Amino acid sequence: MKDEDLLRYLDGELSPREAREIEAALAGSAEARRKLEAMRQLREMVAARIEAEVDDAEEQLEASWRKIAAALPEPRRPGPWGRVRDWFEAYRGHVLTGALAAAAGALLALAVHPGRIAASPSGSPEAAVVESLEVSDGSGTILQIPSGDGDSPVTTVIWLTPDTSEDAPI
Amino acid sequence: MMTVAKGVVVVALVLGAARAHAQTAQCVVTEIVASSDKKGLDPRLERLKAKLVRPPFSAWDTFVLVGEQSVSAERLKPATAPLTQGTLTLLYKDKMAAQGGRARLRFGVDLDNKQGRRSVSTVVAFDAGDPLLIAGEPVKGGTYILALGCTAP
Numbered sequence: 234m235k236d237e238d239l240l241r242y243l244d245g246e247l248s249p250r251e252a253r254e255i256e257a258a259l260a261g262s263a264e265a266r267r268k269l270e271a272m273r274q275l276r277e278m279v280a281a282r283i284e285a286e287v288d289d290a291e292e293q294l295e296a297s298w299r300k301i302a303a304a305l306p307e308p309r310r311p312g313p314w315g316r317v318r319d320w321f322e323a324y325r326g327h328v329l330t331g332a333l334a335a336a337a338g339a340l341l342a343l344a345v346h347p348g349r350i351a352a353s354p355s356g357s358p359e360a361a362v363v364e365s366l367e368v369s370d371g372s373g374t375i376l377q378i379p380s381g382d383g384d385s386p387v388t389t390v391i392w393l394t395p396d397t398s399e400d401a402p403i
Numbered sequence: 404m405m406t407v408a409k410g411v412v413v414v415a416l417v418l419g420a421a422r423a424h425a426q427t428a429q430c431v432v433t434e435i436v437a438s439s440d441k442k443g444l445d446p447r448l449e450r451l452k453a454k455l456v457r458p459p460f461s462a463w464d465t466f467v468l469v470g471e472q473s474v475s476a477e478r479l480k481p482a483t484a485p486l487t488q489g490t491l492t493l494l495y496k497d498k499m500a501a502q503g504g505r506a507r508l509r510f511g512v513d514l515d516n517k518q519g520r521r522s523v524s525t526v527v528a529f530d531a532g533d534p535l536l537i538a539g540e541p542v543k544g545g546t547y548i549l550a551l552g553c554t555a556p
Contacts, residue, residue, distance in 0.1 A: 264541075267439055267462055271546075274458035361529035364509075369522050378457055388454045391525060393539035 234258045236394050239269050243276060275392065278378060361389035371395040426478040428495045428508060430553040433534075434470035434487050437463035438545030447471070451550060454536065463546065476510075476553070488540070488547055489516040498555050499528065506531040508553050531555060 234255065241247050242255045259265050366373045376390040435448060437455075442465040444452055455466050469487050476482040476495040484491045494511035507530055514523040514537065522540070529535050534552035541547070 263439065267546075271459045271462040274462055278458050361527055361533070361535050364526040364528065366525045367523070369520065371522075373523070373525075376459070378459075388457075388534075388536060389527070389529065390459075390536040390538060391523070391527075392459065393523065393537065395539075395541065 234262075234265055236268070236272070239265075239272055240276075243269070243273055275374070275376070278376065360387040363389065363391065366391065368393055426495075426555075428476045428478075428498075428510075428553045428555040430474045430476055430482075430493060430551060432470075432472050432474055432484055432486070432491060433468065433550040433552075435548040435550065436467050436469050436542060436545040437538075437548055438465045438467070439463055440465040440545075442467070451534065454534070455548075460538070460548070465545070466548075467545075486514075486549070488542060489514060489522070490519075491515075491549070491551075493551075493553075495553075495555070496526070497528075505533070506555055508555055510551075510553065512537075512551065514549070529553075 238247070238251070238255060242252060247255060259269060360377045363375045366375065372394045374392040374394070376392055377387050378390060379386060379388075433448070433451070435445075435451075435455075437460060439462075444455065444466050445468045447468045448455065448466055451466075454460070460466075472484055474482050474484045474491075474493060476493045478495045478497075480494075482493045482495070484493070492511075492513040492515070494513075495508070496511060497509040499507040499509060507528055509526070509528040512523070512525050512527060512535075513521060516522050523537065527535055531554045532552055534550040536548060536550050538548040539546060
């Protein structure tokens with residue numbers, strides 16, 4: 234059973250036959266069930282992280298817009314700024330949605346894309362920053378999770394997923 | 404004149420030693436195996452409890468300390484440490500401006516498996532004393548977790 238298949242199973246992307254095969258394999262392997270549970274938790278954590286980032290992005294875009302609006306001359310006159318403002322007023326919802334979708338997509342890609350990862354998803358000053366990461370025979374995911382520890386609010390975890398899911402001890 | 408020269412040499416040696424000390428980081432490497440054996444947290448891992456009870460680690464209920472050691476890493480000189488699952492190589496690169504009263508350290512971290520094959524190579528900057536966790540590798544009896552925490556004067 235491959236990790237990729239487990240992820241697809243979690244995402245409901247398998248055909249009914251493939252899903253039954255995975256379920257049969259899960260029924261016979263406690264380790265596979267634990268791995269599935271870990272993956273489910275990882276997915277929930279990534280989703281929570283993305284939601285938090287999206288909330289932050291929305292606030293930042295609103296703040297930026299207020300600055301732009303305050304800087305614009307009143308009464309409005311035709312000109313580049315006026316056109317920018319008109320355009321932004323008409324399409325700001327789309328701009329916001331597009332920016333958030335792009336941010337969410339980038340975060341999701343960072344979280345699930347195997348291979349080399351070059352940055353941490355958080356700009357938090359307390360969090361560790363992973364400048365580069367290379368994982369042989371598998372993939373690495375950088376997680377920044379609330380630690381519940383007063384001294385260090387965020388814990389950075391480099392989560393390794395081997396290519397094969399035979400669970401062979403290293 | 405001779406006395407002055409000796410004094411200068413002694414001062415230089417003391418300053419050199421102090422400088423070398425200032426450029427050495429002290430790291431604690433903790434090896435853990437997580438499993439679902441319903442045995443709880445090894446008491447020796449109490450300081451990491453807050454981190455291990457949260458996802459994704461909450462998928463397991465048993466955490467056993469399988470190795471712990473201190474490693475001195477002189478700046479820009481690789482320091483190696485044998486692990487139960489291979490070898491760790493640390494390269495202390497920089498000590499950066501403190502944030503929130505803590506120094507921020509920059510390390511190269513390489514993990515080689517028992518066969519000597521490099522499995523992980525990363526460069527990471529983290530606050531002194533705040534452990535970085537590398538986890539997920541299946542090992543005999545569970546899942547391997549490596550906690551790396553460093554300080555530097």
